[in-house]
Amino acid sequence: MSRLTLSLQKLFFQGMRSVWPVWKKGEQVWVFRDADVREILLRDQEFTIRPVNQVKIERRIGSFLLNMDDGPEYQHEVGALRKTVKREDVPWIREFVKKHAEETLSNLTQATRFEVVRGFMREIPLRLLGAYFGTPGHEDEQMLYWNRALFWDIFLNVADKPEIIASADHVAPLFNDYLEHLIQEVKEKIKGGESVPDTMLTRLIQNQIYEQQPFLDDDGIRRNIAGTLLGAEEPIAEACANILDELFRKPLIFAQAQAAAMRDDIQEIEQIVFEAFRFQPNLPVIIRYAEKDLMLASGRQIPKGKIVYAFIASAMFDARKFPDPRSFRTDRPKTDYLYFGLGLHKCFGTYVNFVVIPEMLMALLKLPGLRPGGKLMKEGPFPDRWILEWEASGKPKQGE
Numbered sequence: 010m011s012r013l014t015l016s017l018q019k020l021f022f023q024g025m026r027s028v029w030p031v032w033k034k035g036e037q038v039w040v041f042r043d044a045d046v047r048e049i050l051l052r053d054q055e056f057t058i059r060p061v062n063q064v065k066i067e068r069r070i071g072s073f074l075l076n077m078d079d080g081p082e083y084q085h086e087v088g089a090l091r092k093t094v095k096r097e098d099v100p101w102i103r104e105f106v107k108k109h110a111e112e113t114l115s116n117l118t119q120a121t122r123f124e125v126v127r128g129f130m131r132e133i134p135l136r137l138l139g140a141y142f143g144t145p146g147h148e149d150e151q152m153l154y155w156n157r158a159l160f161w162d163i164f165l166n167v168a169d170k171p172e173i174i175a176s177a178d179h180v181a182p183l184f185n186d187y188l189e190h191l192i193q194e195v196k197e198k199i200k201g202g203e204s205v206p207d208t209m210l211t212r213l214i215q216n217q218i219y220e221q222q223p224f225l226d227d228d229g230i231r232r233n234i235a236g237t238l239l240g241a242e243e244p245i246a247e248a249c250a251n252i253l254d255e256l257f258r259k260p261l262i263f264a265q266a267q268a269a270a271m272r273d274d275i276q277e278i279e280q281i282v283f284e285a286f287r288f289q290p291n292l293p294v295i296i297r298y299a300e301k302d303l304m305l306a307s308g309r310q311i312p313k314g315k316i317v318y319a320f321i322a323s324a325m326f327d328a329r330k331f332p333d334p335r336s337f338r339t340d341r342p343k344t345d346y347l348y349f350g351l352g353l354h355k356c357f358g359t360y361v362n363f364v365v366i367p368e369m370l371m372a373l374l375k376l377p378g379l380r381p382g383g384k385l386m387k388e389g390p391f392p393d394r395w396i397l398e399w400e401a402s403g404k405p406k407q408g409e
Contacts, residue, residue: 015289022323031309038299038315043327045305046319046347049297053079053353056297056317065163066236069181071228073236079353087357088223090233093212096360102141103364109136110372117401122382125253125373125397127153130246133369138241143208144191144234155184156242157391163239165390173389188231196227210234241358243391244291248348248366250385250392251289252282253373257381259285262337270374278374279367280339283346286366287331290348293322321347376400 025032025041032039040046049056062076074090077083110133117123131153139145144152162177196214198205205211213234216224225233256263262281269277297317304310311317325347326334343363349356356362373379378400386394 018293018322019326022320022326026323026327030307031305031311033312033315036314036316037318038311039318039320041320041323041327042307043324043330045307045309046295046321046324047351048305049317049319050295050347050351050354052303055300055303057300058297058354060298061296061316062163065166069159069163069177070185070235070239071232073232074357075236075240075354083353085223086225086229086233089213089216089225089229090237090357092216092221092223093209094237094357094361098141099360099364102137102361103368105137105140106133106365106368107372109133110369114372114376117399121401122396122398124394126246126250126385126392126395129373130249130369130392131242134242134245134365137365138238140206141208142234142238142241143195143206143210144188144238153242155180156239157388159184160239160243161389161391184235185231188234189227192227192230192234209237237357240356241361245362245365245369247291247392248286248362249369250395251291252285252366252370254385255285255289256281259337266370267374267379270371273371275367275371277339278371279343279363282367282370283343283363284337284339284341286348287325287341287346288337290322290325292348293320295319295321295347295350373397 022041025039030040030042031045032041040049057078059076059078063072066073066076072082074083074087077086110129113129113132132149135149135152138152158173158176158180162173166173166177191210192214195205195210196218199211199214199218210230213225213230215221217226217230256266262285266278266281269281295318297319299311299313299315299317301313302310303313325331328334330345331341349359349362376397376399378398380398382396382398384395385392
């Protein structure tokens with residue numbers, strides 16, 4: 010997003026927070042203040058998600074957490090996933106990402122220019138998904154294409170553009186067929202006593218075979234693996250691109266980040282990275298549906314049947330929650346940020362994102378003289394290509 014566009018967006022949000030914090034526009038309601046946005050996301054039984062996401066998600070991959078409201082089905086499936094995606098895995102995830110990020114960048118030639126989106130920001134998450142989720146795909150480019158085509162149609166194709174729908178129509182059967190065959194292949198190996206890697210997929214299958222409650226049937230495994238894949242690949246790459254772009258706009262902060270990276274100070278990197286993300290979140294808004302006539306704690310009414318747009322990009326610049334919001338401050342509590350959502354449908358992999366994104370960016374920030382070598386190019390809403398430059402002569406030697 011251009012500097013002018015970002016500035017205009019922030020001015021618009023500031024004006025709406027002051028003058029019209031809840032704006033009713035036809036069948037839509039736009040909400041701008043932090044307290045109102047948080048209340049909407051936390052009142053998940055009244056501001057629901059199913060009417061927003063159900064049709065597109067079920068058409069592409071079948072029912073998944075992001076088109077389910079709270080209830081027995083949701084609790085069963087999220088319980089099965091929580092048994093397999095564990096916080097105890099975080100150290101392994103951190104080391105995996107750090108190792109592959111550093112290896113990828115150490116393989117740069119003495120050329121001073123390199124393409125960072127496809128060659129790094131999408132590549133590292135893809136490797137992690139293959140190793141941790143257990144879904145390596147047939148070819149890297151194919152899995153990247155599948156993820157982008159489906160994510161684009163399900164979550165970002167608001168205008169229902171036919172070319173985006175056509176791509177998803179082509180990809181969805183291939184993606185689901187791949188997962189179905191993979192599940193059967195891994196299941197046969199487990200039943201046959203073969204050794205299999207410890208992945209999210211193998212854990213789900215083992216729980217099913219040995220009836221470790223709660224567990225998922227084959228279709229449940231496919232649906233949930235598909236959904237978690239879609240929620241990881243493109244969002245991580247976009248977050249890294251947005252954060253790095255924001256750091257380039259702030260030379261003093263960028264220098265601070267590079268100095269922290271050279272010291273391997275991951276804690277300071279995290280503070281810098283996630284404050285930068287506040288200025289350029291992937292999505293400015295989270296959408297919900299009003300199940301009935303509702304009253305917010307602020308006294309503002311939202312009528313039944315309205316689509317509610319909770320602008321998190323506005324909420325994170327509300328001085329009532331984020332003091333001195335225009336300033337770049339690294340002392341803000343990480344739990345205050347809203348770009349991973351809040352409440353029932355907060356991003357399932359939030360704690361994974363809190364590890365993967367800063368580790369990837371710390372590896373990049375260690376490159377001497379890192380700077381943009383051109384504009385960030387996009388394919389639709391997605392970062393696609395970005396040439397960066399660095400001082401190859403200053404490349405650290407292996408082991409230093």
